[in-house]
Amino acid sequence: MTASTLPAVRRRAGEWGWIGLAFAFLALLACWPLWSDDYGLSVVRDILVFGLLALSLDYLWGKAGVLSFGHAAFFGIGAYSMAIFGPLAAGAGANAATVGLLAGLAIAAAVAGLIGYFLLFGGVRGPYFTIVTLAVSLVAQHIAIGWSEVTGGDAGLIGAPPPGLEIGGFSVLLFDAASLYYLVLVIVTAVLLGLWVALRGRYGRALAAIQDNELRAQTLGYNTSAYLLLVFVISSALAALAGGLYASLSSYVAPDLVGLFLSTEVIVWVAVGGRGTLVGPVIGAFLVIRLQQEVSSIDFKIWPLFVGLFFVAMVFLFPRGLLPLLVQAVRRLLRSEVSR
Amino acid sequence: MQDVVSLVLNALTLISILMIVALGLAIVFGLMNIINMAHGEFVTLGAFTLSLVQSLGGSYWMALVIAPLVGATLGAILERGLIRFLYARPLAAILATWGVSLIVQQVLQLTFGAAPIAASGPFEGSVKILGASYPAYRLLLIALAFATVAFVIWVMKRTRFGLDLRAVIQSREIAQTLGIDAGRIATLAFAGGTAIAALAGVLVAPLTKVIALMGANYLAPSFFVVIVGGAGSLPGVIAGSTVVGGLETVLNYQVPVTLSQALVLITAVIIVRFRPRGLIPA
Numbered sequence: 001m002t003a004s005t006l007p008a009v010r011r012r013a014g015e016w017g018w019i020g021l022a023f024a025f026l027a028l029l030a031c032w033p034l035w036s037d038d039y040g041l042s043v044v045r046d047i048l049v050f051g052l053l054a055l056s057l058d059y060l061w062g063k064a065g066v067l068s069f070g071h072a073a074f075f076g077i078g079a080y081s082m083a084i085f086g087p088l089a090a091g092a093g094a095n096a097a098t099v100g101l102l103a104g105l106a107i108a109a110a111v112a113g114l115i116g117y118f119l120l121f122g123g124v125r126g127p128y129f130t131i132v133t134l135a136v137s138l139v140a141q142h143i144a145i146g147w148s149e150v151t152g153g154d155a156g157l158i159g160a161p162p163p164g165l166e167i168g169g170f171s172v173l174l175f176d177a178a179s180l181y182y183l184v185l186v187i188v189t190a191v192l193l194g195l196w197v198a199l200r201g202r203y204g205r206a207l208a209a210i211q212d213n214e215l216r217a218q219t220l221g222y223n224t225s226a227y228l229l230l231v232f233v234i235s236s237a238l239a240a241l242a243g244g245l246y247a248s249l250s251s252y253v254a255p256d257l258v259g260l261f262l263s264t265e266v267i268v269w270v271a272v273g274g275r276g277t278l279v280g281p282v283i284g285a286f287l288v289i290r291l292q293q294e295v296s297s298i299d300f301k302i303w304p305l306f307v308g309l310f311f312v313a314m315v316f317l318f319p320r321g322l323l324p325l326l327v328q329a330v331r332r333l334l335r336s337e338v339s340r
Numbered sequence: 341m342q343d344v345v346s347l348v349l350n351a352l353t354l355i356s357i358l359m360i361v362a363l364g365l366a367i368v369f370g371l372m373n374i375i376n377m378a379h380g381e382f383v384t385l386g387a388f389t390l391s392l393v394q395s396l397g398g399s400y401w402m403a404l405v406i407a408p409l410v411g412a413t414l415g416a417i418l419e420r421g422l423i424r425f426l427y428a429r430p431l432a433a434i435l436a437t438w439g440v441s442l443i444v445q446q447v448l449q450l451t452f453g454a455a456p457i458a459a460s461g462p463f464e465g466s467v468k469i470l471g472a473s474y475p476a477y478r479l480l481l482i483a484l485a486f487a488t489v490a491f492v493i494w495v496m497k498r499t500r501f502g503l504d505l506r507a508v509i510q511s512r513e514i515a516q517t518l519g520i521d522a523g524r525i526a527t528l529a530f531a532g533g534t535a536i537a538a539l540a541g542v543l544v545a546p547l548t549k550v551i552a553l554m555g556a557n558y559l560a561p562s563f564f565v566v567i568v569g570g571a572g573s574l575p576g577v578i579a580g581s582t583v584v585g586g587l588e589t590v591l592n593y594q595v596p597v598t599l600s601q602a603l604v605l606i607t608a609v610i611i612v613r614f615r616p617r618g619l620i621p622a
Contacts, residue, residue: 067431115609122613127375127430131563132609138560139598139605146598260556264438271435305446311439312422315432 017327022192022279029185038177042249045181047289049246051282052188054269056238059195061267062276063204064231065211066125069263070133073140074112074236076258078104078243079160080144080151083253086161094164094171101244108240109233116232120225125214137260144255156254160247180249187245188282191238196278207231261304268307271314274321283323345472347589353478355585356485360540362562362569362577363492364533370572371509371529374423374433378441379562380555382411382534386541387550388448391459400462403542404484411538412531419530424523441555448552461546481543488536493574505529509572561588564608570618579619584608 032044057071081104082097089099115136119129144151151157163183164173174180199207209217210224218224247253256262265288273284296303318325365379386407393403418440426433461477468474496502507515508522516522540558548554561584569580584604591600611619 067434118609118613123616124612127373127434128567130431130434131375132567132612135560135563135605135608138556139602142598142601146596264442267435301450302446304442305450308439308442308446311435311442315426315429315436315439319429319432 017331018277018279021283021327025279025283026185026189026192033178033181041177041181045177045184045249046246047286048184048188048282049242049249050266050269050289051285052184052191052242052245053239053266054273054281054285055188055191055195055278056235056242057266058270058273058275058278058281059199059238060231060235061270062274062278062281063195063199063211064207064228066228066232067130067267068133068232068235069130069260069267070136070140071236071239071266072258072260072262073133073137074108074239075243075246075262075266076140076144076253077108077111078240078245079247079253079257080104080157080243081107081240082244082247083157083160084150086248087159090161092166094166094173096161097163097244097248098165100161100248101241104240104244105237109237112233112236113229116229120229120232123225134260134263137258137263140258141255141260144258151255152253154255156252158252160251160253162251163245163248184245184249187241191241192278192282199278264307268310270321272322274324274327277321277324280321280323284321287323341470342472345470346474347593349469349472349474349478349482351586351589352482354589355581356482357540357544357558358561358565358581358585359577360485360488360536360543361558362565362581363489363574364536365562366566366569366571366573366577367505368530368533369566371505372423372427372526373430374427375430375437376423376530376533377434377438377559378418378444379534379537380557380559381441381444382415382537382555383541383544383558384444384448384552384555385414386411386538387459387545387548387554388452388457388541389538390542390545391457391550394459400460400542404539407538407542408535411541412535415534416527416531418534419527423530424526445552445555452552454551456549456551459545459550477546481547484543485540488539489574489578492532492536496574501525501528564604566618568608568611568619570615570621573618573620576618576620583611583619 029044029048033041036044053071053075056074057068060071061067078101082100084100085103086096086100089096092099115132119132124132145154148154162173162175163180164171166172174183198204206217206222206227209220210222210227214224243257246257269285269288270281271284272288273280273282275281292303295306314321361379361383364382365376368374368376368379389407389410390400390403393406394400398406418437422436422440423433426436462480463476465476466473467476467479496506504515504520504525507518507520508525512522515525544558564584565577565580567580568583569578570576587607588600588604591603594600595603
């Protein structure tokens with residue numbers, strides 16, 4: 001039995017390898033400010049935000065088996081909400097960004113809940129669900145470009161408030177590179193840890209069972225549509241969290257944050273890192289965005305061509321992702337060391 | 341009266357375009373449960389064929405014959421070379437054909453540039469219908485689209501190939517035990533679908549900007565058609581196109597384009613809740 005045909009319920013053998021990798025990766029990131037200058041911090045910080053987006057898709061695609069071509073739409077909802085509602089809430093002082101963020105989370109969850117309810121409870125699954133999310137992505141893109149009185153059209157919007165918090169007399173606004181970097185790192189770590197803890201027990205098993213054979217899971221008494229809807233809503237809200245963070249950190253949003261191509265790229269990040277491994281997609285985002293910078297420095301027009309070739313190659317050569325291949329190879333190496 | 345006539349004709353134009361673009365997609369989806377994300381690129385290839393034929397001195401009518409051949413050939417290559425290995429993995433097929441779509445877009449863009457290229461219809465001018473003046477070319481488009489759909493219905497209902505195809509759609513296994521070569525049928529049906537998409541490309545080219553990325557504009561609406569109408573059924577495609585095209589045309593008169601697209605999406609999603617297999621399933 002090859003890895004790709006192994007049922008999702010039993011794909012847990014390598015978990016300790018991934019936990020080790022997650023620790024090493026996060027430790028490295030935590031130490032990064034010791035070496036880096038402010039510019040380096042902001043680069044890694046932005047990639048981490050995209051890593052959070054990849055993580056949100058992995059929860060949906062890797063853990064529940066639902067592929068979405070619309071995750072950039074929810075990222076965009078988060079980003080645009082920050083840029084639209086944040087400045088409106090200027091009266092809230094340091095809390096302006098918090099207001100924008102909460103608005104984004106609420107709108108994304110509501111949209112996902114509405115679409116997800118009609119589709120999932122209507123019995124729409126697999127490829128059918130995927131093409132509807134693709135349509136969501138296209139419509140979101142058209143709204144971002146076309147509704148220019150609100151979204152600024154092609155030019156986008158500036159003036160998203162920086163992250164901050166104000167409770168009672170205590171008020172803090174984050175401006176310097178190091179605190180912004182650690183803010184993002186803490187959020188990504190918290191989401192990663194939260195998802196890992198939530199999914200390692202019964203709940204994760206139930207999702208894996210739905211992924212392997214939904215009818216069987218239903219027969220065992222699980223309301224599978226409700227399970228999938230919850231995953232879709234939370235995953236979309238997490239994507240909006242990433243979007244809101246991105247807008248708040250760069251104080252600028254543009255229509256390419258909602259585009260279909262970003263949705264495509266998220267899938268690449270998850271696929272490279274190995275779907276269902278949680279930390280893998282975050283690392284995948286790092287690897288792919290680095291590669292993108294290298295390729296684009298030669299000629300920025302050939303990157304989409306690269307992505308296209310990647311999809312075709314992935315389906316045939318490494319259906320479970322590039323990083324899992326690497327982890328497997330390392331594990332085999334270690335095992336042969338021990339047995340010697 | 342004039343307004344009503346032009347509204348109806350505008351709706352008919354959009355319905356015709358949706359119908360022939362979605363036809364191939366619906367057949368392939370119903371037949372093999374494969375969603376061809378590169379379907380829109382065959383529309384693009386058809387439009388580029390028209391432009392190339394015309395720039396080499398050929399006529400519109402010549403392109404109308406050549407484009408389906410180009411579409412069928414490339415479609416057969418895609419099915420034999422890639423898609424037939426992925427029948428058991430529908431999500432992998434989505435990713436692979438999406439990759440093909442990006443590759444075709446970029447190759448066309450690198451070869452022909454990002455600017456729109458020229459493509460023109462066979463004639464200009466307009467015709468008076470019930471007091472309303474309407475572009476003659478659009479009437480040709482409507483006529484050719486309906487002729488194509490009629491032809492496909494004839495193939496499906498009246499030929500041996502159509503019978504085999506319907507048998508494979510109903511049950512691949514039983515069709516195979518009866519001696520039908522399902523693999524061959526799949527290749528032919530796929531090539532037929534992409535040929536019609538390329539034909540659609542020729543038909544829409546004079547009405548729109550011919551650019552390498554134009555296919556994406558046709559992909560989502562034709563998915564709506566398939567979702568609303570039902571995969572793998574010809575009546576479903578006609579019903580889906582009528583609902584989506586009619587709704588979008590009527591809404592475009594009332595509200596901004598972006599809002600009308602969002603409303604069409606919402607309508608499609610709500611219809612799916614109550615008719616999960618589409619309005620007229622296979």
